[in-house]
Amino acid sequence: MEQYDVVVVGAGAAGMMCAIExxxxxxxVLIIDHAAAxxxxxxxxxxxxxxxxxxxxxxxxxxxxxxRFCISALSRYTQRDFIxxxxxxxxxxxxxxxxxxxxxxSAREIIDLLTTEMDRHHVDLSxxxxxxxxxxxxGGFDLRLSHGAVRCAALVVASGGKSIPKMGATGFGYELAxxxxxxxxxxxxxxxxxTFQPDVLERLKPLAGVAVDxxxxxxxxxxxxxxxxxxxxxxxxxILQISSFWREGDEITVAMLxxxxxxxxxxxxxxxxxxxxxxxxxxxxxxxxxxxxxxxEQAIQGNLADLSxxxxxxxxxxxxxxxVRPNGSEGYRTAEVTLxxxxxxxxxxxxxxxxxxxxxxxxxxxxxxxxxxxxxNFQWAWSSGWSAGQVV
Numbered sequence: 001m002e003q004y005d006v007v008v009v010g011a012g013a014a015g016m017m018c019a020i021e022x023x024x025x026x027x028x029v030l031i032i033d034h035a036a037a038x039x040x041x042x043x044x045x046x047x048x049x050x051x052x053x054x055x056x057x058x059x060x061x062x063x064x065x066x067x068r069f070c071i072s073a074l075s076r077y078t079q080r081d082f083i084x085x086x087x088x089x090x091x092x093x094x095x096x097x098x099x100x101x102x103x104x105x106s107a108r109e110i111i112d113l114l115t116t117e118m119d120r121h122h123v124d125l126s127x128x129x130x131x132x133x134x135x136x137x138x139g140g141f142d143l144r145l146s147h148g149a150v151r152c153a154a155l156v157v158a159s160g161g162k163s164i165p166k167m168g169a170t171g172f173g174y175e176l177a178x179x180x181x182x183x184x185x186x187x188x189x190x191x192x193x194x195t196f197q198p199d200v201l202e203r204l205k206p207l208a209g210v211a212v213d214x215x216x217x218x219x220x221x222x223x224x225x226x227x228x229x230x231x232x233x234x235x236x237x238x239i240l241q242i243s244s245f246w247r248e249g250d251e252i253t254v255a256m257l258x259x260x261x262x263x264x265x266x267x268x269x270x271x272x273x274x275x276x277x278x279x280x281x282x283x284x285x286x287x288x289x290x291x292x293x294x295x296x297e298q299a300i301q302g303n304l305a306d307l308s309x310x311x312x313x314x315x316x317x318x319x320x321x322x323x324v325r326p327n328g329s330e331g332y333r334t335a336e337v338t339l340x341x342x343x344x345x346x347x348x349x350x351x352x353x354x355x356x357x358x359x360x361x362x363x364x365x366x367x368x369x370x371x372x373x374x375x376x377n378f379q380w381a382w383s384s385g386w387s388a389g390q391v392v
Contacts, residue, residue, distance in 0.1 A: 004030045004124075006392045007143060007152040009131055009172070011038035013381035014364025015158030016114040021389020023121025030150060031118070032129040039111035040167050041160070045378070050107030052086070053079045053382070054375035056099040061372045062380065063244055065185055069344035070369045070380065073352070077386035079379050089113050098225075100374045134176060140359050154392040156361040158385065161338025162187060163365075169332070173366035174341065180357045183343035185368040189335030190244040193235035194252075194326035203297070204229060210287045215255040216242045224258060229290075233326060240373050243329055244339055255320040257285055263316040266304070270312070274305025278315065286319070294318055337377050341368040352388040361388045 006022045008015045011033035019031040037043075042050055054061070057079040062070045083101070086093060091113065092104035103109050118125060126147075133144040140153040159173040174184055196204065207229035214227040216238040228236035242252055262285075269281045278300055282291035298318060300311060332338070342362045346355055352367070354360040363384040371377040 002150045004028045004150060004152045006154045007150060008156040008158055010158035010160060012041055012158060012160055013378055014385040016118060017382050017385030018156050018363055018389040019123045020117045020121060021386055022392050023123045029123045031123055032126045034130045035168055036128055038115060042111050043107050045107060046102050048107050049102040050110050051100050051102050051375040052110055053082050053101050053379045054099045055079060057376055057379045061376045063370045064344060064368050066344045069349045072349040073383040073387040077383045082382045098374055154359045156363060156388055156392060157366055158364045159366055161365040162332045163335040163338050165332055177342045180360060182346040182354055185340040185343050187338050187340040189329050189332050190339035190370050191240040191336035191373050192243045192329045192334055193233060194239055194243055195233040195328045195330060197327040206289055206293055210289055211236060212256045214238050215258040217253045218242050218245045221245045237373055251323050251325045254322040257319055260285060262319050263313055266312045270304040274303060276304050278304055337365055337370055339370045341366050344368050351391045352384055361392060363388050
C-alpha cells in the first residue's frame with residue numbers, strides 16, 4: 001500500500017491550493033479526482049475566463065449558519081495575496097463590474113498555474129480515480145481507490161458540492177462527513193435561476209430573452225444587477241444572487257427602473273403631451289416588449305390624458321414593486337454552487353480540521369460557507385485551501 005503524508009480528494013480550486021501549500025512544506029502529497037482533467041469548474045467559470053476573485057472580498061459576502069467561521073481563512077490568505085500571485089505569474093486580467101476579476105485570456109491559465117506549481121512541489125496527481133472506501137487506521141486513513149489503495153496521515157476533502165452534476169458533482173464529501181460523525185447543514189442549489197409555474201410562464205412568454213437592470217429583493221436583502229427573463233422564469237446576476245436567500249413559497253420584489261421615479265415621470269409626460277400612449281412613454285425607459293406587456297397586463301386603455309393618478313401609481317407599482325412568487329429553481333443542474341454542507345461548528349476555523357477526527361479536513365464548497373456571485377466562492381476556495389495546507 002502506497003503511503004503519503006497527505007491525500008487530497010478533489011482536484012478543484014481548493015484541493016489544488018491545499019496540495020500546493022502542503023507540497024511547499026515538504027509533505028508527500030497525492031491529489032485525486034474522478035474527472036479526466038483537473039480544475040473543470042475553473043475551466044468553465046466566467047464564460048471560460050474564470051472570475052478568480054473579487055477585490056471587495058470580506059466576510060459579509062458569505063452565507064453560513066456561522067457567519068464568523070470564514071473570517072480566519074479570508075483574513076490570513078486574502079484576495080490581495082491571490083492577486084499578487086497572479087501578477088507574479090504574468091497572467092493578464094481585468095476588472096468587470098463590482099470588483100470582479102477575470103482573465104484576459106482563458107481560464108486554463110489559472111489551471112496551468114496551479115498544475116505547474118503542483119509539479120514544482122512534487123505533488124502526485126491521479127485522475128479518473130474514484131474513492132470507494134475510507135477507513136481510520138493507526139497512522140491516519142486508509143483509502144480504497146478504483147486502481148488500488150493508499151494510506152495517509154492527513155485526509156483533505158475538497159470534493160465540492162452537488163452543483164452541475166453533468167460535470168460529475170456528487171455528494172461524496174457530505175457522505176464522508178456523516179460517516180465520521182460530522183453534522184451537515186441542509187444543502188440546496190444556490191446562485192441558480194428561478195422558475196415560474198405554467199400559468200405565469202404563459203403570460204410572460206413574450207419576454208423570454210429580455211434583460212433589464214433591476215433591484216431584486218427578498219426581505220431586507222437586495223441586489224442591484226441585471227435580470228433576464230427566460231423561457232423557464234428569471235435569471236441574470238440579480239436573480240442568481242437573491243436565489244441564495246429565497247426559499248420555496250416566498251415572494252421576491254423586483255424594481256425594473258430603480259433609478260427612476262416613474263410616477264413623477266408619467267405625470268410629467270401626461271402634463272406635457274397627454275395624447276401620448278402609456279406604452280410609448282414606458283418604451284422610452286424599458287424594452288419595448290416589456291412595456292407592451294405591462295400595459296396589457298394592467299388592461300389600460302386610452303392615452304395618458306385619460307389616466308388618473310391612481311392608474312399611474314398602479315403602473316409604477318407594476319414596474320418598481322413587482323411582487324412575484326417563483327415556484328422553484330432550476331436546481332443543481334444549473335446552480336453555480338451548493339448552499340449548506342459540512343457544519344462549521346464541527347471544524348476548526350483556522351485549520352479546517354474536524355474537531356472530533358484528527359487528521360480529517362474539509363475545504364471549499366463542501367463546507368457550509370457560500371459566497372455571493374462574483375468571484376467570492378473562488379476566494380473561499382483559495383483561502384480555505386491555503387489554511388489547511390499550512391498544517392496538513
